Amino acid sequence: NAGVTQTPKFRVLKTGQSMTLLCAQDMNHEYMYWYRQDPGMGLRLIHYSVGEGTTAKGEVPDGYNVSRLKKQNFLLGLESAAPSQTSVYFCASSYRGVSTDTQYFGPGTRLTVL
Amino acid sequence: AQSVTQPDIHITVSEGASLELRCNYSYGATPYLFWYVQSPGQGLQLLLKYFSGDTLVQGIKGFEAEFKRSQSSFNLRKPSVHWSDAAEYFCAVASNFGNEKLTFGTGTRLTIIP
Numbered sequence: 127n128a129g130v131t132q133t134p135k136f137r138v139l140k141t142g143q144s145m146t147l148l149c150a151q152d153m154n155h156e157y158m159y160w161y162r163q164d165p166g167m168g169l170r171l172i173h174y175s176v177g178e179g180t181t182a183k184g185e186v187p188d189g190y191n192v193s194r195l196k197k198q199n200f201l202l203g204l205e206s207a208a209p210s211q212t213s214v215y216f217c218a219s220s221y222r223g224v225s226t227d228t229q230y231f232g233p234g235t236r237l238t239v240l
Numbered sequence: 241a242q243s244v245t246q247p248d249i250h251i252t253v254s255e256g257a258s259l260e261l262r263c264n265y266s267y268g269a270t271p272y273l274f275w276y277v278q279s280p281g282q283g284l285q286l287l288l289k290y291f292s293g294d295t296l297v298q299g300i301k302g303f304e305a306e307f308k309r310s311q312s313s314f315n316l317r318k319p320s321v322h323w324s325d326a327a328e329y330f331c332a333v334a335s336n337f338g339n340e341k342l343t344f345g346t347g348t349r350l351t352i353i354p
Contacts, residue, residue, distance in 0.1 A: 130283070166346060167346055168244070168330060168332070168344025168345050168347060169330070169342075169344045171341060171342065184341070185341065216283055216284070218283075218284075224272075224334045224341070224342045225272050225291075225334050225335065226291075228289070229286070231276075231284040231285070232283050233281070233283045234281075
């Protein structure tokens with residue numbers, strides 16, 4: 127039981143490049159989330175999914191897209207990376223929603239955009 | 241809109257001393273409240289949560305927190321800290337409207353000295 131895993135752990139991009147971050151969970155959770163963490167700020171929700179095939183915008187969705195084609199995977203895409211997207215990205219999952227269930231977090235992906 | 245304030249950016253305590261980390265929230269109704277811990281280079285781990293009922297909540301690793309509605313606070317406490325408690329601690333609040341928005345505070349970094 128690996129819990130929540132994230133790929134890659136580190137990545138350096140140039141401005142304008144694209145990339146996809148992969149989040150996988152083996153807990154059969156319905157809900158999955160993508161957050162970003164910036165210095166001096168708490169985690170902020172980018173996008174989330176309440177089940178396979180669904181996605182919804184969070185607090186800071188601009189510049190990101192997501193897909194949930196399989197229940198166990200939640201992908202976060204950056205189509206044209208910008209330096210403002212330099213951050214640590216965390217994925218989380220839970221069986222039900224945040225108001226009723228515990229979120230389990232992955233170890234994070236550190237992304238630098240030059 | 242819900243919000244969380246953690247007034248202490250950094251706290252240093254001696255090993256074996258007691259600890260209290262402050263958290264104040266802003267939310268119109270009864271909130272759902274959480275404390276998470278983040279060790280260096282790791283994802284977040286849930287310490288404890290308050291949904292309803294007893295206002296004193298026990299968590300893992302010997303932590304507890306008390307919900308005080310009159311003060312809009314949810315302070316985290318531990319009677320005797322261990323060196324392994326050195327980490328960053330985040331307070332978070334969620335609404336009970338099912339909008340999946342978990343709002344985090346900016347965090348308190350805890351340093352333990354021998």
